[in-house]
Amino acid sequence: MLKNKRTRTSDEINAGSMADIAFLLLIFFLVTTTISAEKGIMAKLPPYDDDPPQHVPVNTRNILSVKVNKDDLLLVKGKELSIGELKDFAYGFIMNYGKDDNLSEKPKKAIVSLQNDRSTSYEAYISVYNEIKAAYNQAWNEQAEKRFNDEYENLTIPQKKEIQKEIPLVISEAEPTEI
Amino acid sequence: MSRFKNKQGKETPKVSTASLPDIVFMLLFFFMVVTVIRQKETLVDITLPQATEIAKLQNSRKTEHIYIGQDRRATTHEAPRVQINDKFIQVDDIHFTIADPAKDDDIIALEVDREVSMGIVTDVKTEIRKANRLKIHYMANQDYEK
Incomplete structure (x- = not known):
């Protein structure tokens, strides 16, 4: 009789409240944490040099000069453009292959030159940078389609390097003007 | 015959909740892994x-x-x-x-x-x-x- 009782008590721990505890923890985590999307535009800065940069003669047709003034207005190759037109213009400039005398001779020689005022807003700067990146991404994608029959995203790293060698992304940022 | 009737009178069995903690724990682990707790507070x-x-x-x-x-x-x-x-x-x-x-x-x-x-x-x-x-x-x- 006695023995029987003892075996019954050490039967099993009631796991019914386990769900409640787990729910409590779950709700705690749900409330306290925010899924932060850590995303951004990748960029590489040039190394710092104390000397003023040397003047390298470049044919002006190969430079896409983009100026953003203090009112966030754009001047692209001497013409006023809106931000919505910039991507197509930049794409036309990169992939010109010598057709238009004012645009680049070939993608390898194309350089984008960015200049802004000190009071240009960061938002305007980022949208210009974004549009130029978008133009290059489009060019890379089309080149990838032509060469490897696949989207640029899906290529292997050596393949991507090959495409970037053909269409290099060169953005030169001038010192901002003091306005 | 009696066996047949017996079966009909039986109530529908309860859904077992024994696996509920497992499901909840799985969700919990998912959230713990996916979320990044920000220690840095921005000023x-x-x-x-x-x-x-x-x-x-x-x-x-x-x-x-x-x-x-x-x-x-x-x-x-x-x-x-x-x-x-x-x-x-x-x-x-x-x-x-x-x-x-x-x-x-x-x-x-x-x-x-x-x-x-x-x-x-x-x-x-x-x-x-x-x-x-x-x-x-x-x-x-x-x-x-x-």
Whole structure:
């Protein structure tokens, strides 16, 4: 009789409240944490040099000069453009292959030159940078389609390097003007 | 016959809830793994700009963040300030703080308020270049309208 009782008590721990505890923890985590999307535009800065940069003669047709003034207005190759037109213009400039005398001779020689005022807003700067990146991404994608029959995203790293060698992304940022 | 009747009278068996904790724990682990707890509290107000050509930050544990924006406690419009590691920093001192040859390949994430002017951003970028930390990320939110 006695023995029987003892075996019954050490039967099993009631796991019914386990769900409640787990729910409590779950709700705690749900409330306290925010899924932060850590995303951004990748960029590489040039190394710092104390000397003023040397003047390298470049044919002006190969430079896409983009100026953003203090009112966030754009001047692209001497013409006023809106931000919505910039991507197509930049794409036309990169992939010109010598057709238009004012645009680049070939993608390898194309350089984008960015200049802004000190009071240009960061938002305007980022949208210009974004549009130029978008133009290059489009060019890379089309080149990838032509060469490897696949989207640029899906290529292997050596393949991507090959495409970037053909269409290099060169953005030169001038010192901002003091306005 | 009696056996047949017996079966019919039986109530529908209860759904076993024994696996409920397992399911909840699975959800719990999922959330614990997916979410990143931010230890750093920002002292500046930041609304990130929007962009389309954005990439996810690789190795986000190793990245250093630099925040530029207006002081949260400011009541009037003030000049933007720079924050690194929980405290404000003078722009000229940034390159001392972040220079570290071992970290040259690690990314610096620039979290800048969209209304900040480019002057201070350029100064900070020059400091980053002085520290030879050349890989940066301009943090931005996905623009879904385009």
